[in-house]
Amino acid sequence: MPRKVDTHQRRTRIADALMRVAAEQGLEAVSLRHVAAEAGVSAGMVQHYFRTKDEMMGFAMSVVRDRTQARVTEAIARLGAEPAPRLLLRTVITAILPLDEEARDVGRVALAFLAYTAVRPAAASALREDTAGMTAFIAGLLSVADPEPAAAGLLALMEGLGVYLLGGHYTAEQALAALDDQLDRLFP
Amino acid sequence: MPRKVDTHQRRTRIADALMRVAAEQGLEAVSLRHVAAEAGVSAGMVQHYFRTKDEMMGFAMSVVRDRTQARVTEAIARLGAEPAPRLLLRTVITAILPLDEEARDVGRVALAFLAYTAVRPAAASALREDTAGMTAFIAGLLSVADPEPAAAGLLALMEGLGVYLLGGHYTAEQALAALDDQLDRLFP
Numbered sequence: 001m002p003r004k005v006d007t008h009q010r011r012t013r014i015a016d017a018l019m020r021v022a023a024e025q026g027l028e029a030v031s032l033r034h035v036a037a038e039a040g041v042s043a044g045m046v047q048h049y050f051r052t053k054d055e056m057m058g059f060a061m062s063v064v065r066d067r068t069q070a071r072v073t074e075a076i077a078r079l080g081a082e083p084a085p086r087l088l089l090r091t092v093i094t095a096i097l098p099l100d101e102e103a104r105d106v107g108r109v110a111l112a113f114l115a116y117t118a119v120r121p122a123a124a125s126a127l128r129e130d131t132a133g134m135t136a137f138i139a140g141l142l143s144v145a146d147p148e149p150a151a152a153g154l155l156a157l158m159e160g161l162g163v164y165l166l167g168g169h170y171t172a173e174q175a176l177a178a179l180d181d182q183l184d185r186l187f188p
Numbered sequence: 189m190p191r192k193v194d195t196h197q198r199r200t201r202i203a204d205a206l207m208r209v210a211a212e213q214g215l216e217a218v219s220l221r222h223v224a225a226e227a228g229v230s231a232g233m234v235q236h237y238f239r240t241k242d243e244m245m246g247f248a249m250s251v252v253r254d255r256t257q258a259r260v261t262e263a264i265a266r267l268g269a270e271p272a273p274r275l276l277l278r279t280v281i282t283a284i285l286p287l288d289e290e291a292r293d294v295g296r297v298a299l300a301f302l303a304y305t306a307v308r309p310a311a312a313s314a315l316r317e318d319t320a321g322m323t324a325f326i327a328g329l330l331s332v333a334d335p336e337p338a339a340a341g342l343l344a345l346m347e348g349l350g351v352y353l354l355g356g357h358y359t360a361e362q363a364l365a366a367l368d369d370q371l372d373r374l375f376p
Binding site: 022023024108111114116117118119121124128132146148150152157158159163164166168169170174177178181182185 | 210211212213214215295296299300302303304305306307308309312315316319320334336337338340341343344345346347348349351352354355356357358362363365366367368369370373
């Protein structure tokens with residue numbers, strides 16, 4: 001039992017350090033030594049979790065997915081029983097968008113990973129499954145005539161809003177206005 | 189005169205080499221030596237164009253902007269005089285989306301630059317101006333009641349489609365279906 005707790009705590013500590021370093025300097029600048037120093041552990045300990053750059057990127061992405069999933073689950077739990085489809089969709093999307101510091105840190109790492117997988121498509125199979133799962137989830141909540149392309153479009157809009165929020169192209173107000181405008185169009 | 193032509197040719201040659209290396213290995217992996225070897229010139233020659241990583245990233249982004257602008261201008265020219273707003277918008281967006289190899293190479297570099305500027309917002313001022321210019325251009329073509337958020341949403345949708353096309357999350361058919369579905373909604 002204590003062994004398992006130790007492993008989980010250590011993993012979380014290294015994950016936190018990795019996210020902080022990546023959020024400040026970019027994922028491409030992250031090294032084993034960096035993350036070890038930030039976490040206050042040995043480089044050997046960090047190496048236990050990822051031996052190569054690819055393993056480190058995979059680990060970073062698994063942290064991003066876990067944290068995003070946790071944010072979405074918490075946000076849905078706060079809604080109570082049987083929320084209306086529009087409210088449910090808006091809640092999920094705003095939980096994912098980089099609108100607070102935690103989500104921005106996660107978003108920066110996710111964006112770096114997307115850029116990384118754009119030249120190494122093999123590394124992106126888990127992400128592609130997430131995208132397919134999200135479009136199916138969104139399509140199930142829409143009552144438009146042709147839900148598949150509408151769902152694919154809404155998910156792409158969310159992704160683009162995230163990119164523009166992270167780069168400071170859109171303010172939070174602009175991004176939320178664009179999202180609400182789209183939801184108004186999908187739920188007339 | 190010959191001097192100016194030489195400079196332009198050399199710049200284009202180095203830009204081509206940079207785009208090829210970045211498209212294959214990712215922008216974060218690009219080094220002076222890499223680009224020089226690919227271009228068949230000396231490292232000193234490449235260094236004439238960018239001395240630091242930041243200058244190289246800026247140079248890569250200026251190439252992306254030039255090539256995107258050229259693609260858009262050519263696509264619009266093929267339309268002839270006074271195209272309908274919907275057709276004009278679709279033409280501009282599909283010229284930018286990574287739907288052929290040239291646009292994919294440009295898109296991979298653009299995505300890497302977006303990830304880079306997400307941790308260094310100061311480097312993104314030209315991109316932010318481009319985004320503002322594009323939303324104003326799109327808003328001017330829409331006849332919906334509230335064109336600003338609709339334009340911001342359509343641009344975000346385009347950006348997200350680009351990210352999902354590069355990562356292989358969406359096929360070209362899925363991306364174009366999502367785009368057309370959105371244009372149908374904006375031009376009923």
